[in-house]
Amino acid sequence: MNITRREFSRLVVLSAGVQLLPRISALAEDRTIGYCIVGLGRISMQHFMPALKMSKKARVTALVSGHRDKAERMAAEYGVPSSSIYNYENYDAIAKNPNIDAVYIALPNSMHAEYTIRGAKAGKHVLCEKPMATTVEEARAMVLASETANRKLMIAYRCQYEPVHLRAVQLIREGKLGTIQSIESAFGFPIGPNEWRLDQKLSGGGPLVDVGIYCLNASRYLTGEEPAELKGFSSVVDRDGRFAQVEETLSWTMKFPGGALASCTCTYGSAMRGYFRVRGSSGTITVDPAFNYDNPRLVAQFEGGGTEELAPAEPDPAQFLREADHFADCILLNQQSKTPGEEGLRDVSLIAQIYRSCERRNS
């Protein structure tokens, strides 16, 4: 059976946080949330900012960039006054800008902690890209800084707001798969040379922190559990200079308290379309592609022959719009986001454990 239009609409509502809606509708007319975009790279300029153009709840009100020319161009496009363009030195001056409610941190990973903490100290809410940080200590400091400043911190786990992923979780919670036995997931792409992602100081790791984190995070929200144990291996096979500092490929296995085993693989070595497959005692769900910016596709097969397909046509940047609006709702209603700093911290901590496991020889 295919999902009906009505069921899909219900999922979309669910994904926006259905409990918030009645109050939002009144509030949303009053004001919108102003985002200060920190870092004008691909994810900001091609995805997050275009999403805000479509938003009724949020808009771009300020920019932070080391490239004034680029910032001026984007400011013109988004109607941001020149006085609301900042650089990395005078970033703290955002404190005095009442048009900024929140900052969106889209910098190399190693800068997430500093700019999140400075943002919170400037009195702003923070939406930070994943991985939240390059160390557990940084991630803890970010959570603490947000708490101390009484500001919100959300990590940009867009898939946790995406209807196809939410449907997978819903089917599992409703028991349609029985008990979860195993998860297989992979994600990767062939990285070019000279990317900041290959610089350990900037990235804090290789494909694990960048794309493997999708498999990790999905395994956690699909099972609804935290892994009890994990074991991994990392490797480099392409000796062309790209992988002098970070791993090329990493495979790891996690065991969850309920007994589910998750096998995950990530790579910078080849095109590995992101997917996951969840198998239970009474059914299987495959989402493939799963982690792209658009067109996720769910196929579920249940014991007894039932099936379900869900492949909504939602072009990019719908997923970014959803996460930007969710955080705007949280700010307007003073509620915690679904993916707060603590959620990012868990992944950062698990990533550190996976790297430690890779260093151990266990054969």
Place this chain on the structure above:
Amino acid sequence: MNITRREFSRLVVLSAGVQLLPRISALAEDRTIGYCIVGLGRISMQHFMPALKMSKKARVTALVSGHRDKAERMAAEYGVPSSSIYNYENYDAIAKNPNIDAVYIALPNSMHAEYTIRGAKAGKHVLCEKPMATTVEEARAMVLASETANRKLMIAYRCQYEPVHLRAVQLIREGKLGTIQSIESAFGFPIGPNEWRLDQKLSGGGPLVDVGIYCLNASRYLTGEEPAELKGFSSVVDRDGRFAQVEETLSWTMKFPGGALASCTCTYGSAMRGYFRVRGSSGTITVDPAFNYDNPRLVAQFEGGGTEELAPAEPDPAQFLREADHFADCILLNQQSKTPGEEGLRDVSLIAQIYRSCERRNS
């Protein structure tokens, strides 16, 4: 591009062991190999014996069973004289039967060693189902017994004779994928209660020894290497009494000397269509389904956009015919099979290592 008929024919020839063919064609007219079937279970009666009906090189000449009635019925069907029906007590009397060249061991795993060794001592070549044995010691004793008796021992790794698998290996060896980075593979089925496979004493293990061995063996022939390290987890989630003695699901990762990482999952808990996916720096090969008795399907994608598909229509028991004929050729020409006892021993040894790893906590 799809593979041409001529190319496929070449693969089929390759799979029969091309170097043997010129001499076989002369020999094959002279005589056929007589197989004594040891154990009249599903794999014998529904697959191996029907395959021999199609063979020009081999035939069923004797039976060993604990069920005389069943043996009489099968003997009638295959033209086996009553005098060539044995039971487990008088099995050694096959030594005096000149119509038996080889025995085919299709018994519960824990009986493989004894009946292989007794077969070799009776002067017969042995084709033994996988897993070869339940312990490394047994497997070593089997190899030794065959050597001592100067008889051949082949393990029934049918996929190593199958054109789609051989094409995958060929593409890899020709460098079409560049360097192998990762392998993902899984295989499983929902087991019924009361199967001998669930009895540790008979099976020697759960899905790992039964279906996971396909993923393990494939990872080895695809890379052409032996794993340098491995780490695994096993689990039981269905507490319905089936998994009191063996694992329900097992996931493990292997690191190969060349750097390839293989992630494998096997289960008795759900239908997990057997597949493998090999990713390299310049291409990907998926064989899905891979391990069924029929209809394997290969899809390869190469850097630059080239593709290849191979999905020959070869109904069961073609794969059994091929392995039976390969061993017949080996006997006729006094050559070593492609999957001798040593090949089975390697898997048995790795399986023991995987189980030991599952007992260790490594988080």
